Amino acid sequence: MLTATLIILLSIFSLASSSQSQSQSTTDVCIIGSGIAGSSVAHFLRKYSPTISQIRIFERHPVVGGRMATVTIAGETFEAGASILHPKNYHALNFTHMLNLKVKGPSASDSSFSLGIWDGQKFLFKTIDSDSKSQLVQYFISFANSIRMLFRYGISLIKMNNFVEVTVDNFLKYYESKESRPVFSSVEEMLKWADLYNLTTQTLEEELVGLKFSPLLIQELITVITRINYGQSVRISGLAGAVSLAGSGGDLWSVEGGNWQMAAGLIDRSNVTLHLQEEISLITDVGGFYELNSTNGNSYTCQITVVATPLDELTTQFIPEIYIPERKLQHTHATFVRGVLNPAYFGLNAVSDIPELVGTIESSELPFTCISVLKEHSANDFTYKLFSRQSLTDALLDQIFSIRNETLRINWGAYPHYHAPEVFAPFILDDMHLYYVNAFENAASTMETSAVSAENMARLILSRLAGQQPSGSYGLKSSTSDSNLQHPEL
Incomplete structure (x- = not known):
C-alpha cells in the first residue's frame, strides 16, 4: 500500500514538474528591453564575466532596437528615432567597428546645410546658401555664415563651444580603465565622480546666464538646438542642455542602414535568447529569484533582472512594489512627408x-519644433522630417506643404521631460538583484549615455554577485576595454 502511494505521489510530482517545465524556465539574467541599453548590458556582462550562463532579452515589439528605428520612403532609409552620434561616443564607435558596421558621416552637402530660425511670422536669422558644388565656394560660404553668426550673437558663441568642450571632457572619464574607475551604485555617485552632477541642479538657462551668455543667443540659437534635440526649452537641466549642444556640432555620424543594427549585433554576439513580441507584465520576488510573467502566458525564473526600458509609461507590475521618483516622458511626434x-x-x-x-x-503658437530636408529626390520631390510636441493634423500639414504625396507619423516617448534640480531613480530597485539601467536617462538621454550606464550596470551586477562593495572592478574578468579598440589613449 505504501509503495502504491509513493508511486502515485511520484507520478503526480512528475506530471507537475513536466507541466511546469513547459511554461517556466530558469536563467541567470533576464533583460527587459532590446534597445541600446539592454543590448549593451548583455554585451558587457558577456565581456566581463565567464560565469553568466544564460541571458534572455524580452522585447514587446516585433523588432529590436527600442527607440532606434528607421522608416523607408521612396526606397530610402531614414532614422526615425535616435539618429545622431558624437565623434567622441566611443562605445558606439567601438560597437560599430566590432560588428563590422559602416559609419555614415556627414556628406559634402551637410557642411553647407542652410539654417533658418523661425518665430512663426518671419525668419529671425538665415544662413547664406548656394547651389554651387565648388568646395572653395562652400568654404567661403561657411566662413561668411560663421562671421554673420558671430556678429549676431557675439563672443558667447565661443563661450558656448568652451562650455560644451568642458562637459565632453568630463564625460570622457567614463572611458577610463576599469582599474581606475569605480563601480557606481547610484546615478548621483556616477555624476559626481565625473564632475557633472552640479549641471543637473540648475537649468541650462540659469547655467548660461551665470556664464554671461548673450540673451539673444540663449533665446534663439540655443533654444533652437534644445527644441530639436530634446523637444524642450532652455529650462531643461544644465547637463541635458550641454549634451544637446554637443549634438549640434560637426562630424556627427550614424550607422549606414540604421543605428538599430548596433543593438541587433550586440544581441547576436552575446549569445542571447531573444523573446520578440513578449511583454513582461509582472515581476515577482520569490525569494532569491524573480518570476517574470509575460502577456503570452509564459513564466520565467531569473536570478538577475534588469529593466532596460523607461518605467514611466511601462505597465509592468512589481511584487513587492518598487519606488521610483515620478517622472514624465517628453513625447516627440516625428512626421515624415514626401512632397x-x-x-x-x-x-x-x-x-x-x-x-x-x-x-x-x-x-506656444508654433505647431512644430523643426522641419528638415532629409533628401531631395528632384526639384519638386523632397522627403522632410518634422518634429513637434503634438500630432500634426492633415489640415495643418496641407497649409505647410503645397504637395504632400506620402505622410508617416511616429509618436515617441523619446526622453525624460527635464527639469532642475533633477531627482534620480535608483540603479538598484530592491535589496537583491533587480536593476534599472535607464535611471541614468534623467542626467541625459542619448545612445551613448545608455551604453555608458549599461557598462557600469554590468560591472555593478558582477561586483554585487561577488559579494563586493561596488567601488572597484572586483570579480570582473580581465579584458581589454572597448575604448582601447580605437582609442588606446583612453
Whole structure:
C-alpha cells in the first residue's frame, strides 16, 4: 500500500514538474528591453564575466532596437528615432567597428546645410546658401555664415563651444580603465565622480546666464538646438542642455542602414535568447529569484533582472512594489512627408528660399519644433522630417506643404521631460538583484549615455554577485576595454 502511494505521489510530482517545465524556465539574467541599453548590458556582462550562463532579452515589439528605428520612403532609409552620434561616443564607435558596421558621416552637402530660425511670422536669422558644388565656394560660404553668426550673437558663441568642450571632457572619464574607475551604485555617485552632477541642479538657462551668455543667443540659437534635440526649452537641466549642444556640432555620424543594427549585433554576439513580441507584465520576488510573467502566458525564473526600458509609461507590475521618483516622458511626434513645402506659409516666394533646416524659438503658437530636408529626390520631390510636441493634423500639414504625396507619423516617448534640480531613480530597485539601467536617462538621454550606464550596470551586477562593495572592478574578468579598440589613449 505504501509503495502504491509513493508511486502515485511520484507520478503526480512528475506530471507537475513536466507541466511546469513547459511554461517556466530558469536563467541567470533576464533583460527587459532590446534597445541600446539592454543590448549593451548583455554585451558587457558577456565581456566581463565567464560565469553568466544564460541571458534572455524580452522585447514587446516585433523588432529590436527600442527607440532606434528607421522608416523607408521612396526606397530610402531614414532614422526615425535616435539618429545622431558624437565623434567622441566611443562605445558606439567601438560597437560599430566590432560588428563590422559602416559609419555614415556627414556628406559634402551637410557642411553647407542652410539654417533658418523661425518665430512663426518671419525668419529671425538665415544662413547664406548656394547651389554651387565648388568646395572653395562652400568654404567661403561657411566662413561668411560663421562671421554673420558671430556678429549676431557675439563672443558667447565661443563661450558656448568652451562650455560644451568642458562637459565632453568630463564625460570622457567614463572611458577610463576599469582599474581606475569605480563601480557606481547610484546615478548621483556616477555624476559626481565625473564632475557633472552640479549641471543637473540648475537649468541650462540659469547655467548660461551665470556664464554671461548673450540673451539673444540663449533665446534663439540655443533654444533652437534644445527644441530639436530634446523637444524642450532652455529650462531643461544644465547637463541635458550641454549634451544637446554637443549634438549640434560637426562630424556627427550614424550607422549606414540604421543605428538599430548596433543593438541587433550586440544581441547576436552575446549569445542571447531573444523573446520578440513578449511583454513582461509582472515581476515577482520569490525569494532569491524573480518570476517574470509575460502577456503570452509564459513564466520565467531569473536570478538577475534588469529593466532596460523607461518605467514611466511601462505597465509592468512589481511584487513587492518598487519606488521610483515620478517622472514624465517628453513625447516627440516625428512626421515624415514626401512632397514640397509651401513657401507662402513662410512668407517666401520660392521653395529654394526656405532653409533646409527650419528651427523655431520657444512659443506656444508654433505647431512644430523643426522641419528638415532629409533628401531631395528632384526639384519638386523632397522627403522632410518634422518634429513637434503634438500630432500634426492633415489640415495643418496641407497649409505647410503645397504637395504632400506620402505622410508617416511616429509618436515617441523619446526622453525624460527635464527639469532642475533633477531627482534620480535608483540603479538598484530592491535589496537583491533587480536593476534599472535607464535611471541614468534623467542626467541625459542619448545612445551613448545608455551604453555608458549599461557598462557600469554590468560591472555593478558582477561586483554585487561577488559579494563586493561596488567601488572597484572586483570579480570582473580581465579584458581589454572597448575604448582601447580605437582609442588606446583612453
